[in-house]
Amino acid sequence: MASPSLHFADPASNLMGSFASFRGPKCRRKSCLRAMASSSSKNLEIVYDPVGRYEELTRELQTSGGFARNLTLFSPSKINVFLRITSKRPDGYHDLASLFHVISLGDTLKFSVSPSKKKDSLTTNVFGIPLDDSNLVIKALNLYRKKTGSDTYFWVHLDKRVPSGAGLGGGSGNAATALWAANQINGNLASEADLQEWSAEIGSDIPFFFSHGAAFCTGRGEIVRDIPAPLPLDTPLVLIKPKEACPTAEVYKHFRIADASSEDPEELLRKIIENGVSQDVCINDLVEAPAFQVLPSLKALKQRIMAASRGKYKSLFMSGSGSTLVGVGDPEPPEFIYDDEQHSDTFVSGKSYFVTRRDNEWYQQPLSQPEAVIDKHDINEVYNQLFTGSDK
Numbered sequence: 148m149a150s151p152s153l154h155f156a157d158p159a160s161n162l163m164g165s166f167a168s169f170r171g172p173k174c175r176r177k178s179c180l181r182a183m184a185s186s187s188s189k190n191l192e193i194v195y196d197p198v199g200r201y202e203e204l205t206r207e208l209q210t211s212g213g214f215a216r217n218l219t220l221f222s223p224s225k226i227n228v229f230l231r232i233t234s235k236r237p238d239g240y241h242d243l244a245s246l247f248h249v250i251s252l253g254d255t256l257k258f259s260v261s262p263s264k265k266k267d268s269l270t271t272n273v274f275g276i277p278l279d280d281s282n283l284v285i286k287a288l289n290l291y292r293k294k295t296g297s298d299t300y301f302w303v304h305l306d307k308r309v310p311s312g313a314g315l316g317g318g319s320g321n322a323a324t325a326l327w328a329a330n331q332i333n334g335n336l337a338s339e340a341d342l343q344e345w346s347a348e349i350g351s352d353i354p355f356f357f358s359h360g361a362a363f364c365t366g367r368g369e370i371v372r373d374i375p376a377p378l379p380l381d382t383p384l385v386l387i388k389p390k391e392a393c394p395t396a397e398v399y400k401h402f403r404i405a406d407a408s409s410e411d412p413e414e415l416l417r418k419i420i421e422n423g424v425s426q427d428v429c430i431n432d433l434v435e436a437p438a439f440q441v442l443p444s445l446k447a448l449k450q451r452i453m454a455a456s457r458g459k460y461k462s463l464f465m466s467g468s469g470s471t472l473v474g475v476g477d478p479e480p481p482e483f484i485y486d487d488e489q490h491s492d493t494f495v496s497g498k499s500y501f502v503t504r505r506d507n508e509w510y511q512q513p514l515s516q517p518e519a520v521i522d523k524h525d526i527n528e529v530y531n532q533l534f535t536g537s538d539k
């Protein structure tokens with residue numbers, strides 16, 4: 148079960164307000180008489196434990212048939228620790244081989260069951276994100292209803308912190324989180340495997356979020372091989388994104404196979420498992436020609452960060468199709484990012500970490516520095532199973 152934080156975002160919350168007085172000192176630990184309204188008559192209920200009764204009513208109002216009617220979930224983003232593009236496909240997509248990892252930078256999504264049987268309604272705290280059917284949250288909810296036959300519609304509030312068009316899969320994470328939420332609220336009509344498979348219909352990056360946080364992904368991104376976290380979860384990360392975005396389709400259009408690296412992606416994964424990250428393994432085939440052509444100023448920014456950081460990052464690389472640059476090993480950007488007027492609009496994440504999730508739970512934002520959980524034996528075993536067919 149997920150550990151959602153329940154909230155009072157629907158009209159029921161007004162009703163809750165009227166019961167809140169039961170928590171007042173006068174009523175505490177005393178029996179209270181309360182008039183219960185029903186449609187036809189008024190009943191009297193003697194309440195001997197007002198606090199307990201309040202909590203019981205809270206649960207009743209927020210659940211239906213035992214399932215939550217409101218759910219607040221963390222919606223994480225991801226980075227591509229390396230991204231090899233291996234071919235251009237006849238369907239216009241590209242085959243890739245990439246180590247994806249969920250990170251702690253994320254949005255918050257609040258879901259409440261809506262009385263509507265026709266449409267969801269979406270609000271957000273930022274401008275520039277579509278609120279209609281093209282939003283990945285609404286796409287995900289439409290997909291869920293189409294696949295399961297559910298007729299549940301939602302009020303959704305998206306509190307966005309992940310920048311858009313950043314190569315961080317913020318929208319993809321929102322879509323995966325919306326599928327998870329819809330499934331929880333509908334009493335798990337679908338399995339996680341169903342959600343993962345269906346999600347590929349609305350975006351190549353979405354199935355990854357149904358891993359446990361770290362995965363080797365191939366195909367157009369939708370073939371997800373879950374792996375134990377290969378890097379310590381307490382590794383500090385910083386994300387730096389200039390105000391300009393890199394539209395994914397545009398960046399892929401500039402990709403030429405002749406410019407791609409010749410490194411074997413499985414070998415890259417093996418090196419990372421054995422030795423951690425370094426500049427030479429964090430290869431991104433969408434950087435040089437594609438992203439730097441779409442956004443030439445990104446090349447200059449990366450070079451300047453490299454020069455100014457004087458080796459404080461184990462690796463500095465671009466995530467996905469850009470325009471976010473990721474520094475691994477230190478949570479701070481170089482000072483010029485704060486000091487220079489020209490970078491006043493540059494997004495800086497603050498200290499971020501790699502994140503994983505437990506079985507049957509959704510991702511949660513770490514409240515403090517995570518522990519450096521890493522099981523070398525486990526990961527080596529998985530690596531052997533994945534690529535050599537051996538479990539020795």
Ligand SMILES: C[C@@](CO)(OP(=O)(O)O)[C@H](O)COP(=O)(O)OP(=O)(O)OC[C@H]1O[C@@H](n2ccc(N)nc2=O)[C@H](O)[C@@H]1O
Pocket residue numbers: 227230239240241242243313314315316317319349350351352353366367368395396399466467468469
């Ligand atoms: C580059 C990556 C790396 O993880 O991440 P982002 O930069 O978007 O975060 C992904 O491949 C982005 O996946 P996603 O953002 O889900 O892309 P989609 O919505 O499926 O496709 C958007 C467009 O990107 C191109 N595309 C996408 C995926 C892929 N494997 N090959 C492609 O050529 C296609 O032109 C497609 O029309």
Ligand SMILES: Nc1ncnc2c1ncn2[C@@H]1O[C@H](COP(=O)(O)OP(=O)(O)O)[C@@H](O)[C@H]1O
Pocket residue numbers: 275276277281282283284310311312313314315316317318319321322393395467468469
């Ligand atoms: N829920 C959403 N959050 C962010 N962007 C969204 C969402 N739904 C649709 N989009 C659109 O998807 C595009 C990029 O999505 P995003 O996931 O933020 O970037 P990227 O694919 O680079 O990681 C944007 O142009 C945005 O308009």
